[in-house]
Amino acid sequence: MPERLVVVGGDAAGMSAASQARRLRPDLEIVAFERSSYVSYSACGEPYYVGGLVASIDRLVARTPEEFAARSIEVHIRHEVSAIDLDKRQVIVRNLQDSRSETVGFDHLMYATGSRPLRPDDIAGIDGPGVFGLRTLEDAVRLKQIADQGPGHVVLVGGGYIGIEMAEAMIDRGWKVTMATSGRHVLERTLDDPMGERADRAVRDYGVELLTEARVTSVEDQGSQQVVSGEGFSLVADLVVIGLGAGPEVELAIAAGIPLGVTGAVAVDDRQATSVPGVWSAGDCAEVRHRVSGLPVNMLLGTVANKTGRIAGTNLANGDARFPGVLGTAITRMGSTEISRTGLKVNDATTAGFSPVTGFARGTVSAGYWPDASPMAALVIADRNTGQLLGGQIVGGPGAGKRIDVIATAIWAGMTAAELAWVDLAYAPPFSGVWDLIHIAARRAADA
Amino acid sequence: MPERLVVVGGDAAGMSAASQARRLRPDLEIVAFERSSYVSYSACGEPYYVGGLVASIDRLVARTPEEFAARSIEVHIRHEVSAIDLDKRQVIVRNLQDSRSETVGFDHLMYATGSRPLRPDDIAGIDGPGVFGLRTLEDAVRLKQIADQGPGHVVLVGGGYIGIEMAEAMIDRGWKVTMATSGRHVLERTLDDPMGERADRAVRDYGVELLTEARVTSVEDQGSQQVVSGEGFSLVADLVVIGLGAGPEVELAIAAGIPLGVTGAVAVDDRQATSVPGVWSAGDCAEVRHRVSGLPVNMLLGTVANKTGRIAGTNLANGDARFPGVLGTAITRMGSTEISRTGLKVNDATTAGFSPVTGFARGTVSAGYWPDASPMAALVIADRNTGQLLGGQIVGGPGAGKRIDVIATAIWAGMTAAELAWVDLAYAPPFSGVWDLIHIAARRAADA
Numbered sequence: 001m002p003e004r005l006v007v008v009g010g011d012a013a014g015m016s017a018a019s020q021a022r023r024l025r026p027d028l029e030i031v032a033f034e035r036s037s038y039v040s041y042s043a044c045g046e047p048y049y050v051g052g053l054v055a056s057i058d059r060l061v062a063r064t065p066e067e068f069a070a071r072s073i074e075v076h077i078r079h080e081v082s083a084i085d086l087d088k089r090q091v092i093v094r095n096l097q098d099s100r101s102e103t104v105g106f107d108h109l110m111y112a113t114g115s116r117p118l119r120p121d122d123i124a125g126i127d128g129p130g131v132f133g134l135r136t137l138e139d140a141v142r143l144k145q146i147a148d149q150g151p152g153h154v155v156l157v158g159g160g161y162i163g164i165e166m167a168e169a170m171i172d173r174g175w176k177v178t179m180a181t182s183g184r185h186v187l188e189r190t191l192d193d194p195m196g197e198r199a200d201r202a203v204r205d206y207g208v209e210l211l212t213e214a215r216v217t218s219v220e221d222q223g224s225q226q227v228v229s230g231e232g233f234s235l236v237a238d239l240v241v242i243g244l245g246a247g248p249e250v251e252l253a254i255a256a257g258i259p260l261g262v263t264g265a266v267a268v269d270d271r272q273a274t275s276v277p278g279v280w281s282a283g284d285c286a287e288v289r290h291r292v293s294g295l296p297v298n299m300l301l302g303t304v305a306n307k308t309g310r311i312a313g314t315n316l317a318n319g320d321a322r323f324p325g326v327l328g329t330a331i332t333r334m335g336s337t338e339i340s341r342t343g344l345k346v347n348d349a350t351t352a353g354f355s356p357v358t359g360f361a362r363g364t365v366s367a368g369y370w371p372d373a374s375p376m377a378a379l380v381i382a383d384r385n386t387g388q389l390l391g392g393q394i395v396g397g398p399g400a401g402k403r404i405d406v407i408a409t410a411i412w413a414g415m416t417a418a419e420l421a422w423v424d425l426a427y428a429p430p431f432s433g434v435w436d437l438i439h440i441a442a443r444r445a446a447d448a
Numbered sequence: 449m450p451e452r453l454v455v456v457g458g459d460a461a462g463m464s465a466a467s468q469a470r471r472l473r474p475d476l477e478i479v480a481f482e483r484s485s486y487v488s489y490s491a492c493g494e495p496y497y498v499g500g501l502v503a504s505i506d507r508l509v510a511r512t513p514e515e516f517a518a519r520s521i522e523v524h525i526r527h528e529v530s531a532i533d534l535d536k537r538q539v540i541v542r543n544l545q546d547s548r549s550e551t552v553g554f555d556h557l558m559y560a561t562g563s564r565p566l567r568p569d570d571i572a573g574i575d576g577p578g579v580f581g582l583r584t585l586e587d588a589v590r591l592k593q594i595a596d597q598g599p600g601h602v603v604l605v606g607g608g609y610i611g612i613e614m615a616e617a618m619i620d621r622g623w624k625v626t627m628a629t630s631g632r633h634v635l636e637r638t639l640d641d642p643m644g645e646r647a648d649r650a651v652r653d654y655g656v657e658l659l660t661e662a663r664v665t666s667v668e669d670q671g672s673q674q675v676v677s678g679e680g681f682s683l684v685a686d687l688v689v690i691g692l693g694a695g696p697e698v699e700l701a702i703a704a705g706i707p708l709g710v711t712g713a714v715a716v717d718d719r720q721a722t723s724v725p726g727v728w729s730a731g732d733c734a735e736v737r738h739r740v741s742g743l744p745v746n747m748l749l750g751t752v753a754n755k756t757g758r759i760a761g762t763n764l765a766n767g768d769a770r771f772p773g774v775l776g777t778a779i780t781r782m783g784s785t786e787i788s789r790t791g792l793k794v795n796d797a798t799t800a801g802f803s804p805v806t807g808f809a810r811g812t813v814s815a816g817y818w819p820d821a822s823p824m825a826a827l828v829i830a831d832r833n834t835g836q837l838l839g840g841q842i843v844g845g846p847g848a849g850k851r852i853d854v855i856a857t858a859i860w861a862g863m864t865a866a867e868l869a870w871v872d873l874a875y876a877p878p879f880s881g882v883w884d885l886i887h888i889a890a891r892r893a894a895d896a
Contacts, residue, residue, distance in 0.1 A: 045877045059817035303875045306882050324870050331874035369507035405873045406853045412871045413861030422772050423860045425853045426779035427751045429493045434754050
């Protein structure tokens with residue numbers, strides 16, 4: 001009898017692991033269970049579907065169950081793993097269509113249950129019927145239908161990536177948009193103040209009513225409308241979308257006895273192995289190591305899910321791959337303003353034991369004399385004592401955002417700010433100044 | 449009497465050196481001589497002035513002589529240094545307005561004469577009155593005037609950066625454009641064939657008639673028209689622009705006895721010092737060290753001129769800065785297609801003693817499902833034995849080109865292709881796939 005891999009959760013991490021295992025071990029039997037109706041989809045594309053930029057939900061599906069079947073990967077959608085028995089090496093799977101359960105044995109188990117949106121219980125009424133989240137493709141389909149019903153007033157609770165991307169989407173659909181964040185600015189968990197304030201400006205310039213330091217305490221269901229309230233504000237909304245971050249989906253792991261780490265996500269080594277032999281984990285539900293702080297983190301990013309899934313797939317197929325860690329590099333946009341970040345922000349650097357100094361530069365994406373050169377600002381964070389690069393943030397017009405990858409690569413390589421200030425970067429007037437703003441910010445960080 | 453710095457040549461390298469020396473040594477007397485009418489201008493912006501994108505020639509001037517004067521840097525335009533006497537520590541300067549010469553002593557000499565366009569003498573008639581080059585702002589002004597006189601047929605001789613940028617400019621001005629290059633494809637000196645062929649496609653798609661492997665042997669002046677001929681072709685043109693590369697302007701250095709290096713450019717150490725005490729050189733006229741090959745090269749790029757000029761300025765002002773070398777990173781565009789490169793191309797890597805292998809990836813700039821996702825191709829070159837990254841090239845739609853900086857930074861840091869394949873780069877659907885094409889190309893190079 002061939003060995004069997006059971007994959008719990010059929011999105012990026014799970015299906016990356018399955019695909020990689022298939023490449024390396026044609027003999028392995030691979031079965032994946034996914035409780036939603038879709039596998040291997042781009043959650044990051046959902047706001048753009050709601051906003052109408054991506055025309056069909058099918059476009060967000062990288063591979064269908066049929067396509068996996070063609071590679072001898074058996075995928076069962078609408079099947080939820082309800083329990084894992086580590087002693088008997090089996091899972092109990094419930095078919096959500098007929099509610100029948102069956103038992104499936106495994107030799108290898110890939111735990112890739114992803115994340116669940118946070119719905120803090122200090123917000124009264126947050127689980128009401130008029131309050132939506134955005135996680136699965138089904139969520140996106142529902143929100144798209146509501147957006148289609150014609151413009152109204154949407155209140156977005158939370159100033160993170162989902163909030164920003166939904167704000168853009170709903171403005172594009174003609175809605176009035178109010179965003180309420182408890183932070184001093186949007187993206188407070190990932191951007192330092194000078195950059196977060198620039199992001200705020202982009203949000204407001206796009207037509208969003210932005211309330212900062214506005215903690216929502218209740219959502220009251222009034223039938224066709226919802227009243228979103230907090231200290232000093234009360235908003236009547238046709239639609240409420242919550243984007244307050246997410247946490248690892250670890251209920252099954254806890255019940256089964258798969259150990260968690262300090263972050264509350266599944267503890268894994270750099271081969272994505274849990275401490276239970278034959279049990280692997282990757283993606284949003286698992287910890288990863290932050291490459292700068294060296295600390296375990298739970299980084300809910302599609303890039304990390306794809307990479308750690310691939311690592312797990314290699315190793316469970318008898319390969320040997322090690323995940324080299326994360327920087328938390330991320331990018332989004334608000335209209336034509338691009339916002340990106342990598343590494344540690346200042347206070348996180350301090351917490352991690354560094355003495356952060358910053359270099360800030362502002363100018364234009366292209367040469368200063370370029371017609372309609374759009375503004376750009378770059379922040380580089382380094383350690384005062386060693387010069388080691390710790391982080392970076394960029395806010396600017398088209399072409400600015402992906403330049404964060406230069407800082408990410410430099411951090412990855414362990415470079416100092418002084419070294420980054422001299423790297424031979426590409427220049428032509430449509431693309432940058434002769435000294436890239438990253439050079440200038442890095443030099444200022446080195447001199448700080 | 450204060451020490452005096454004499455700067456020969458008032459463009460990027462010379463004026464960067466002057467500015468940096470001024471910052472560090474307020475006591476230094478600084479005098480710069482420039483034979484053209486402009487100092488500190490963006491030669492790279494000239495095609496965009498001719499093309500009408502940059503509205504005024506003044507916009508290409510970073511700083512005027514008056515602005516330098518305000519910082520106590522004395523600048524004389526239309527003054528040509530005609531001789532350097534190293535024994536007497538003086539230069540002879542000719543005022544081009546009145547043809548009078550004077551002698552100016554120096555304690556430090558900054559030799560920053562730049563480059564001169566190559567005009568190969570195997571092209572008969574190349575120095576005729578109807579044949580134009582593009583180097584100084586005066587050249588740009590003249591070409592703009594001709595372009596303004598209404599559309600005609602321009603033949604561009606050479607398929608380098610100037611050729612490509614002038615082609616875009618003249619198409620934008622409504623001209624019929626023919627480009628003749630002796631290479632198998634445009635940018636042959638800097639791009640490998642698979643990428644050069646993509647660049648060719650962009651050139652043709654923009655409306656340019658491109659002749660490859662077409663060596664021009666003569667330009668015949670017929671008064672209002674020119675006949676550009678080579679084996680198998682003869683083109684009647686209203687305007688001929690030559691862009692056959694450039695070489696270091698070293699006539700004065702040779703006459704003075706400032707030693708040149710193997711490349712024919714002025715030999716300098718990593719502090720930009722020549723072997724003559726107190727004589728420094730930087731920019732197009734000087735050699736630099738290639739960071740991958742370790743060999744001296746003559747790299748005619750504005751970025752290098754600014755950087756090496758700054759290094760020279762620091763050192764001649766008693767500082768200590770060392771130029772860390774070049775990768776030859778460069779970028780241009782043809783319409784909406786961006787073309788960039790860094791490091792060694794395959795045959796140059798072989799010549800430098802490496803065993804190059806390549807990883808090629810093509811896809812889209814943004815996520816594949818993004819509306820109108822534009823195509824992008826990436827090539828990563830690494831050494832087969834060590835995995836060390838050697839070079840990279842990118843051709844793609846808006847947003848693709850500056851991604852070369854990721855490869856440049858990774859090469860700079862001495863990373864391997866296998867390491868680059870896992871760097872935490874930014875992802876969101878408008879900007880890239882979840883695996884950046886650079887990841888995929890790097891992985892393929894690592895596995896090659």
